[in-house]
Amino acid sequence: MARKAAGKPPEEILLDWKREQASLKARVVDRDTEAWQRDPAFSGLQRVGGVDVSFVKDDSGSACASLVVLSYPELEVLYEDCRMVTLTAPYVSGFLAFRELPFLVDAVQQLRQREPRLMPQVLFVDGNGVLHHRGFGVACHLGVLTDLPCIGVAKKLLQVDGLENNALHKEKIQLLKAGGDSFPLMGGSGTILGRALRSHDHSTKPLYVSVGHKISLEAAVRLTHSCCKFRIPEPVRQADIRSRDYIRRTQEVQGVPAPPSGRSKEAQRPKACPQGVSEEPAGTSKGTPTGGKACPRF
Secondary structure (H helix, E strand, C coil): CCCCCCCCHHHHHHHHHHHHHHHHCCCCCCCCHHHHHHHHCCCCCEEEEEEEEEEEEEEEEEEEEEEEEECCCCEEEEHHHHHHEEEECCCCCCHHHHHHHHHHHHHHHHHHCCCHHHCCCCCCEEECCCCCCCCCHHHHHHHHHHCCEEEEECCCCCCCCCCCCCCCHHHHHHHHCCCECCCCCCCCCCEEEEEEEECCCCCCEEEEEEEEECCCCHHHHHHHHHHCCCCHHHHHHHHHHHHHHHHHHHHHHHCCCCCCCCHHHHCCCCCCCCCCCCCCCCCCCCCCCCCCCCCCCC
């Protein structure tokens, strides 16, 4: 999700950000709040969402913010919204939300206004929740601002509160034999900040799942596993695929050669909408929302 950019905000800005995180952290709910979360089969869960921000090559300020909504348990795309944005805040470790979140919150608000029937019942975020320097990562931030259950899913261990990617940690990873196996991430303070999850039978690298908002860690881990066709949860995976594809198509419209992809188009973008549903960008100017579209469900 994040890409480092040159420059660092003045110290007073960082202090303001820390104060905002501390204030909003008090509103985080780290327990199950919905009936479907307590059901072993997640009965009642019909829509899961994912968000991502992908960057334009060689341009750390230009990006595509995406929101997708998938059916559950089928994991078919029902809605997607991709838009080119201009990022003004630099990347600073621990403050990712202040760089990327305004665009993602806006995408959720646009969906709530346009297609309320397609609002996700939970959001997956490519980042951390309470597994964070100050216990308030981007998944917590997005959950509090949208009032939606959120799950943080990171591909690398954030080494905070004594957590280290050391030999002992790697030994524990080796003990994860099948998809769904996990172990707790207990910090030096004695707090369990998340779980390392083997998300798929064929994946050897774990995901680091943490609570964002309005869901328990146990439910977050189970749901993450159930949403993984591959290593990455399908809502986040589809948000990433579609944002990168949107950048490519936007560059083609603008006459900018797109960099070659390391994955086949078929592997990148499984067909989720029936033929006849346009997926061309409605606009290409930076910072201009394109408008989300619902994919008919048959």
